[in-house]
Amino acid sequence: MSYSYSPEKQNPYLPLKKSPSSWSNLWFKSPNKALNHVVFTMHLKSLTKRQLQPHKALIFDRTLLLSDELLLRVFQKLPESQRKPSSLVCKRWLSLQGRLVRSLKLLEWDFLESGRLVSRFPNLTRVDLVHACIVWPRSCGVLLNHRVVSVPVDSEVSQNGFLENGKVLASNVVDRGLRFLASGYPNLRKLAVVGASELGLLSLAEECSTLQELELHKCSDATLRAISGFGNLQILKLIGNAEGLYKSLVSDVGLTILAQGCARLVKLELSGCEGSYDGIKAIGQCCQMLEELTLSDHRLDGGWLSALYYCENLKTLRFQSCRRIDVYPGLDEYLGSCPTLERLHLHKCQLRDKLSMRALYMVCGAVRDFVVQDCWGLDNDILGLATTCRRVKLLSLEGCSLLTTEGLESAVLSWKDLQKLRVVSCKNIKDSEVSPAVSTLFSILKELQWRPDTRSLLSSSLVESGMGKRGSKFFKKTWRPEVPA
Structure with a gap:
């Protein structure tokens, strides 16, 4: 049993x-x-x-006893590195973390049109739609890094660039997305978009009256007719022709429309835009609050430099990836100057033309900060022409391989108000060729960064000797001026 x-x-x-x-x-x-x-x-x-x-x-779950407002205040105290992991705890935390997001770069266009973007992130004020407007190839192993955008590419390339022939969303699709965006975010402050038309921008301007910063890729003169609807626009970036990606035209017509519609503009960047003296003059006369002007790969006609005279409040002038400054600047008596200009930045530009560089220095005669980074053609003669700018207090030179110690010495000794000096990766400038006069100048500078090549020993010897003192302040080896990316 x-x-x-x-x-x-x-x-x-x-x-x-x-x-x-x-x-x-x-x-x-x-x-x-x-x-x-x-x-x-x-x-x-x-x-x-x-x-x-x-x-x-x-x-x-003790957090259920806390209100949403109290939890949001707690999440705001968390560092950025901990906010994303904390949003994975539960659906409630995920929803609350979405309310704290203010800036977003969208990658999938369907996420916008389906309404999930607004429900997931209801308080966005800065939205980047550039990547979402591009049709990504299904099988792409190559990423094209352009100055204005990075995009994946395949083997199909048209004569007009990688982003032609259906590689960018149609303008009616982009306009429909802008209407969705405007209805969901009436307090939008910043937007970047590709291929928008006049109708799409007008619908955005009607709903988002507080928009202050706008970035338009593949822009044309017709697109700019809607720019007057943004009454509070202060920062504008226009990309007309992006070489290798797409072709679009912004001419004097578009620049004039822009000038008349954006009277409160403070910062303006023109990339791949055409035009001439008339377009820049219209901007100077109408946009009297303009303080910063950036020209990237410009295609402006000869003689446009003299139009900068009308930019009465311009403080910063930048050139990026420009093959030329001005092919024919004209006579000296017609150039004029910008009396309020304080900063001149040149980044990856061609500076071989002495005539255009001389005209540029005359227009920028009142400049105080002079920054040159990775430019071609800057030799002793080109830098010597800059001595007409007698108020220079900051000089930054990086990647100027043609410049020698002699050319640098003649320039820095002519600037009596020089206070800050930065010399990096200029291989023809040698420690052994530094004269006693320049060494004395180094000792009274407020800030100094000296690293012309990898073998330079002067910087370490200056630290050991105590040179660079001026009152109670010491020079800083790690000082870096503001250089455009």
């Missing part, structure tokens, strides 16, 4: 029906009340655990 254990019965020796022998029967065959009690208790605990499991989360 065999016996089996039942937790409902206290007596394990009650006779039951015969059953085939097994290892469990053999184990419980001998009376062992202590072991039976242990097994019975474990079985009860497992049942209790399974029954109470659905209620356990409700009991121990």
Whole structure:
């Protein structure tokens, strides 16, 4: 006769029906009340655990006692590196973290049109739609890094560039997305988009009256007719022709429309735009609050430099990736100058033309910060022409391989107000050729960074000798001026 254990019965020796022998029967065959009690208790605990499991989360989730406003204040105190992991705790935290996001770069266009963008991030004020407007190839192993945007490419390339022939969303699709965006974010402050038309921008201007910064890729003169609708626009970036990506035209017509519609403009960047003296003059006359002008790969006609005279409040002038400054600047008496200009930055530009560089220095005669980075053609003669800018207080030279110690010395000694000097990666400037006059100048500078080549030892010797003192201030080796990316 065999016996089996039942937790409902206290007596394990009650006779039951015969059953085939097994290892469990053999184990419980001998009376062992202590072991039976242990097994019975474990079985009860497992049942209790399974029954109470659905209620356990409700009991121990103490955050349910806190309001959304209080949790948002807690999340705001978290560093950026911890906000994303904390949003994965539960759906409520994910939703609350979405309210804190203000800036977003969208990668999937469907996420906008489906309405999930607005529901997931209801408080966005800065949105970048550039990558979402590009049709990504399904199988792409090459990423094209352009100055204005980085895009994946495939083997199909048209004569007009990588982003032609259906590689960018149609203008009606982009316009529909802008309407979705405007209805969901009436307090939008910044937007970047590719291929928008006049109608799409007008619908955006009607809803987003507080928009202050706008970046338009693949822009044309017709697109700019809607620019007057943005009454509070202060920062504008126009990309007309992006070589290798797409072709679009912004001419004097578009620049004039822009000038008349953006009277409150403070910063303006023209990339791949055409035009001439008339377009720049219109901007100077109408946009009287303009303080910063950036020209990237410009295609302006000869003589445009003299139009900078009308930019009466211009403080910063930048050139980026420009193959030329001005092919024919004209006579000196027509150039004029910008009396309020303080900063002149040249980045990856061609500076071989002495005539245009001389005209540029005359227009920028009042400049105080002169920054040159990775430009071609800057030799002793070109830098020597800059001595007409007699108010220079900051000089930064980087990647000027043609410049020698002699050319640098003649320039820095002519600037009596020079206070900051930075020389980096200029291989023809040697420590051994530094004259005593320049060494004396180094000792009175407020800030100095001297690293013309990898073998330079002057910087370390200056630190050891204590040169660079001026009153209670010491020069800083790690000083870096503001250089455009």
